[in-house]
Each structure stands twice: as C-alpha cells, then as structure tokens.
Amino acid sequence: MSAAPTSDGRVLRIEGLHKSFGKLEVLKGIDLALSEHEVVCLIGASGSGKSTLLRCIDLLEPIDRGRIVIHGEDVTRRGVDVNRVRRRIGIVFQAFNLFPHMTVLRNVTLGPTEALKLSRSEAEARALELLERFGLADKKDDYPDRLSGGQQQRVAIIRSLAMQPDILLLDEVTSALDPELVSGVLDLIRELARAGMTMVIATHEMGFARDIANRVCFLDQGVILEEGPPDQIFSSPREPRTQEFLQSILEAGRM
Amino acid sequence: MSVPGGGGAPELFEMPPGEPDLPRGRSGLLSGLSQEGAKGVLIAVVSTVVVFFVLGWVVVHSENWPEVKRAFFNGAEFKDTFPGIASRFLRNVEYFLIAEVFILAWALTLAVMRSLPGPVFFPLRLMSILYTDFFRGIPTVLVVYLLGFGVPAMQLPGVPRSNAFWAVVALILSYSAYVAEVYRAGIESIHPSQVASARSLGLTRMQSLRFVVIPQAVRRVIPPLLNDFVGLQKDTALVAFVVAVPEAFKQAQLEQYADFNFTPYLGAAIMFLIVTIPMTRLVDWLIQRERARRQAGGGL
Numbered sequence: 001m002s003a004a005p006t007s008d009g010r011v012l013r014i015e016g017l018h019k020s021f022g023k024l025e026v027l028k029g030i031d032l033a034l035s036e037h038e039v040v041c042l043i044g045a046s047g048s049g050k051s052t053l054l055r056c057i058d059l060l061e062p063i064d065r066g067r068i069v070i071h072g073e074d075v076t077r078r079g080v081d082v083n084r085v086r087r088r089i090g091i092v093f094q095a096f097n098l099f100p101h102m103t104v105l106r107n108v109t110l111g112p113t114e115a116l117k118l119s120r121s122e123a124e125a126r127a128l129e130l131l132e133r134f135g136l137a138d139k140k141d142d143y144p145d146r147l148s149g150g151q152q153q154r155v156a157i158i159r160s161l162a163m164q165p166d167i168l169l170l171d172e173v174t175s176a177l178d179p180e181l182v183s184g185v186l187d188l189i190r191e192l193a194r195a196g197m198t199m200v201i202a203t204h205e206m207g208f209a210r211d212i213a214n215r216v217c218f219l220d221q222g223v224i225l226e227e228g229p230p231d232q233i234f235s236s237p238r239e240p241r242t243q244e245f246l247q248s249i250l251e252a253g254r255m
Numbered sequence: 256m257s258v259p260g261g262g263g264a265p266e267l268f269e270m271p272p273g274e275p276d277l278p279r280g281r282s283g284l285l286s287g288l289s290q291e292g293a294k295g296v297l298i299a300v301v302s303t304v305v306v307f308f309v310l311g312w313v314v315v316h317s318e319n320w321p322e323v324k325r326a327f328f329n330g331a332e333f334k335d336t337f338p339g340i341a342s343r344f345l346r347n348v349e350y351f352l353i354a355e356v357f358i359l360a361w362a363l364t365l366a367v368m369r370s371l372p373g374p375v376f377f378p379l380r381l382m383s384i385l386y387t388d389f390f391r392g393i394p395t396v397l398v399v400y401l402l403g404f405g406v407p408a409m410q411l412p413g414v415p416r417s418n419a420f421w422a423v424v425a426l427i428l429s430y431s432a433y434v435a436e437v438y439r440a441g442i443e444s445i446h447p448s449q450v451a452s453a454r455s456l457g458l459t460r461m462q463s464l465r466f467v468v469i470p471q472a473v474r475r476v477i478p479p480l481l482n483d484f485v486g487l488q489k490d491t492a493l494v495a496f497v498v499a500v501p502e503a504f505k506q507a508q509l510e511q512y513a514d515f516n517f518t519p520y521l522g523a524a525i526m527f528l529i530v531t532i533p534m535t536r537l538v539d540w541l542i543q544r545e546r547a548r549r550q551a552g553g554g555l
C-alpha cells in the first residue's frame with residue numbers, strides 16, 4: 001500500500017513460475033501481474049495449485065524456475081532476505097493457524113513487535129485500531145479457542161493486516177467455516193477491497209469472486225488457462241475446460 | 256470448531272532410565288468410583304481393607320517373618336537412624352534441584368540444535384544426535400563413576416575436585432539426553448502450519464521457535480518431563496557411590512554397616528517415596544486432564 005511503485009506500476013509480477021513436488025509438476029509456467037488496488041481471484045479445481053501458487057509468492061515454498069517481482073524487486077533471486085520480503089506480503093490460510101497459546105491481541109502484535117521491531121505500545125495501538133474497525137475489540141484478551149471459526153479467521157486476517165503488507169494473499173479463507181460464519185469474513189474482505197488493498201484470493205465462492213474481483217484467473221493443469229473480468233469468465237468463458245469447471249461448480253450448488 | 260494443527264499432541268512419553276512404561280490405556284485410579292457413587296466407594300473401601308488385611312496376615316504369619324522383621328522392619332533401629340537419614344535427604348533434594356535447572360536448559364539447547372533444518376545446520380544436528388545416542392546408551396551409574404571419580408583424580412588445575420560436583424555433572428549430562436528427546440517430541444508435535452504462520456509474518460526461524468514453537472511444545476511435554484524429574488530424584492542416590500559426605504542412601508549404607516541391619520534402607524526409601532509419589536500422582540493427574548481435554552475437543 002505504501003512502497004513506491006516502479007515504472008510499470010505493478011505491485012506483483014510473476015513470470016514463468018514453475019514448481020514441482022518431487023515428480024509432480026504443480027505449476028507449469030504461471031504469468032500473472034497485479035496493479036495497485038487490484039483484486040484477483042484464483043479459481044480452479046481442487047489440486048490445481050492455487051495454494052501452492054500463493055505459498056510460492058510468500059516464499060514459503062522454494063520455486064524451481066521463473067521470477068517473482070514485488071514493486072520492481074526480484075524477490076526470488078539468490079541471497080534475498082526472505083524475512084524482509086515476507087513482512088511486505090500478508091498471507092492467510094484456510095485453517096487460520098492462530099497461535100493458540102497467545103491472546104488475540106498478542107497474536108496480532110507478534111509480527112509488528114518482533115519482525116517490524118515496533119514498540120509494544122505502538123503495536124498494540126495498531127492492533128486495537130484494527131480489532132476495533134472489524135468489531136473484535138472485545139475479544140482482545142481471549143484465547144483463540146474461545147472464538148468462533150469466523151472470528152478466528154477474522155483475527156487471522158487482522159494479524160496479517162497489522163504488518164501493513166503491500167499485498168494480501170487469501171487462501172480459501174472461508175472453506176473451513178460453517179456456512180453461517182462465512183458472510184462475516186467475506187464482508188471484511190469486501191471492506192478491504194474498498195479500502196484499496198491489493199489482493200490475490202484463492203476461493204471456491206464463485207458468487208463472492210464475481211462480485212469482488214477485478215479479474216478472475218482460472219488455474220488448470222499448472223497454468224492460468226483463462227483470465228478476464230469476472231462477468232466475462234462467469235458468463236461467457238472461452239475455454240471448454242473453464243466451462244466444464246464452472247458447470248461442475250454450478251451442479252454442486254456452489255454458485 | 257477446533258483449529259487443525261492445534262489439537263492432539265501425540266504420545267510423547269519418553270521413558271526415563273530404568274523406568275517401566277507409563278500406564279496409557281487405563282483411566283485414573285479414582286475415576287471409576289465417581290461414576291458408581293457412594294455405594295461404589297463403600298465397596299472399594301471394604302474390598303481394599305480385606306485384601307490388604309489378608310496379604311498382611313499371610314506375610315506376618317509366614318515362617319520367616321520374625322527374621323525379616325528383625326532385618327528390615329526393626330523399630331528401634333528405625334528410630335535410631337531415621338532422623339539422620341531424613342536430614343541427609345536434604346542433600347538429595349539439593350542435588351536434584353541444581354541438576355534439574357541445568358538439565359532443562361541444556362536439553363532444550365540439544366533439542367533445538369536437532370530441530371534446525373537444512374544442510375548448514377547438519378553438524379549441529381549430528382552433534383545433538385551423537386550426544387543423545389551416547390548418553391542414552393550407557394548406564395547413568397557408569398557416567399557417575401567415570402566423572403565422579405575420574406575428573407577429580409586427574410587433579411587438573413582450576414577444575415573442581417569435589418566428587419559430588421562431578422557426580423551431579425554426570426547426572427546433568429546423562430539426563431539431558433533423555434529430556435532432550437522429550438523436548439524434541441514436543442517440538443515435532445507442533446504442526447508445521449504454526450511455523451508457516453510465524454514465518455509468513457516475517458519472523459526469523461529463531462523467533463518462530465522462541466515465540467511459537469517452544470512455548471507450545473513445552474506445555475505439551477510437561478507430564479513426561481515431570482516423569483523424568485521423578486527418575487532424576489531417585490537417581491540422586493547414585494551420587495552415593497562416589498562421595499564421602501553422605502546423602503540419604505549413603506547414610507543408610509553407613510548405618511547398615513554399623514549395625515548389620517537393613518532397616519536404615521527402609522528409612523531412605525520412605526524419604527524418596529515422600530517426594531516421588533506425589534510427583535508421580537501429579538503426572539498421572541496431568542495426563543488424565545490432558546486426555547479429558549483432548550476428548551472434549553479443546554485446543555492446546
């Protein structure tokens with residue numbers, strides 16, 4: 001959100017990204033670029049590599065080939081300080097992964113105090129502001145197991161936001177939630193989009209993707225097979241495989 | 256809803272030296288009673304009294320009982336020697352406390368060394384593995400002899416000459432190997448997603464260990480750690496083999512030599528039991544509680 005955009009104005013640019021797990025090649029040349037304030041949704045069948053792509057962007061998985069460039073800096077070159085890069089990228093997982101031995105407040109301040117070296121009081125002020133904004137201030141002293149799944153997931157997103165990342169990666173953040181808890185989390189993400197957060201969102205919620213994304217990318221067999229504005233992808237997909245995928249989602253009643 | 260990766264510590268129980276396995280399958284001693292109500296308690300009390308009475312009667316009326324009694328349960332001898340032994344036991348407690356502090360720190364260092372990933376840390380991992388294999392592979396009493404007699408005998412300048420000092424060092428070195436394994440099981444039981452979360456916030460590997468992994472790991476291994484404490488408290492008696500200044504066991508030995516009677520050992524045993532039984536019960540209780548919590552689907 002803050003760092004100066006480079007000449008091409010891209011927050012994130014991925015070029016020819018390849019990633020294998022042993023013999024299994026999961027990503028076979030991904031190209032993707034995001035401008036500031038852009039929201040991109042990744043859709044695709046289970047196992048198509050959405051999570052893997054997001055984890056690669058956050059440098060949680062080593063990549064085999066290709067480049068990831070953030071604000072003009074190649075973060076996949078040798079010798080790059082991965083911790084510094086990760087501080088600029090927020091990632092939230094399907095399973096929240098809050099730290100169960102810490103209060104909500106400490107979960108949110110840990111990154112700022114330890115990775116950003118903010119003072120405890122600065123970090124807490126920042127955390128409280130976020131918790132307040134998303135209606136969780138009264139939970140600040142609770143431990144995660146006292147929270148509903150939806151609240152936990154919102155705290156997990158806030159934990160990432162407290163780092164004031166340039167870009168936020170969300171990996172199916174609602175799929176582990178009971179249906180009635182989903183909307184609270186989606187509302188939070190909508191609010192972030194309105195506030196101009198640059199985001200890559202892997203999701204199975206097609207309705208949500210349609211209404212929040214500037215662009216939708218359909219991931220299939222390790223490549224982005226088709227991408228475009230949500231209306232085009234959802235109403236008139238060009239690729240037969242995209243049509244097939246959307247049809248199967250439709251039949252499963254998830255759209 | 257429970258957090259995947261947050262629940263369910265695996266079985267972490269590392270056996271301390273020479274200890275029988277922990278009871279895993281059964282429930283607590285008293286747990287069956289509470290369900291049965293007052294009637295159950297009454298039956299338990301009556302049958303216990305009967306069983307112990309019968310056992311006692313058989314022993315006391317056996318042919319050799321008078322001799323056994325004279326040798327092991329000699330009232331006069333007990334009264335005579337027990338106060339001395341009991342006061343010597345303070346020394347065992349002291350050895351225990353000093354050793355425990357160092358064991359907890361050194362073992363954690365070993366466990367962390369072993370958990371460091373990547374080729375750069377291979378030497379550290381290897382050292383940690385060799386260390387734990389070595390000290391788990393030799394009897395603790397041997398290490399106590401080796402260091403307790405060996406080091407003072409070398410008369411190195413600037414090195415403590417006290418046998419007791421080196422005997423305690425031996426306990427520290429030996430027990431750290433076991434405790435390191437307990438810690439390691441705890442560290443490995445923390446789901447990788449916890450580390451991924453910490454690293455994704457930009458925390459370094461060391462920060463992730465310090466703030467996220469170790470606090471959770473230690474909490475999970477408290478029962479098996481306490482179990483090793485019990486073993487250590489007992490093994491402070493090994494110091495007896497190398498010292499001139501007696502602790503409880505040595506004191507009992509001296510009394511036995513003086514009076515040709517084994518009752519002093521009973522006194523020493525009682526002192527150990529006073530400390531170890533509550534610890535053992537505590538371990539059991541913690542394990543029960545942990546199991547109940549896990550069944551209730553709680554988090555940590």
Ligand SMILES: Nc1ncnc2c1ncn2[C@@H]1O[C@H](COP(=O)(O)OP(=O)(O)OP(=O)(O)O)[C@@H](O)[C@H]1O
Pocket residue numbers: 021024026044045046047048049050051052053172
């Ligand atoms: N750490 C790993 N080791 C080995 N294989 C892996 C690993 N992580 C993912 N894979 C494999 O890579 C493929 C892509 O997985 P990924 O989790 O990225 O898919 P996804 O699109 O996120 O699926 P879903 O929609 O089910 O979340 C799968 O075949 C998976 O089995």
Ligand SMILES: [Mg+2]
Pocket residue numbers: 050051052171172
């Ligand atoms: Mg996934």
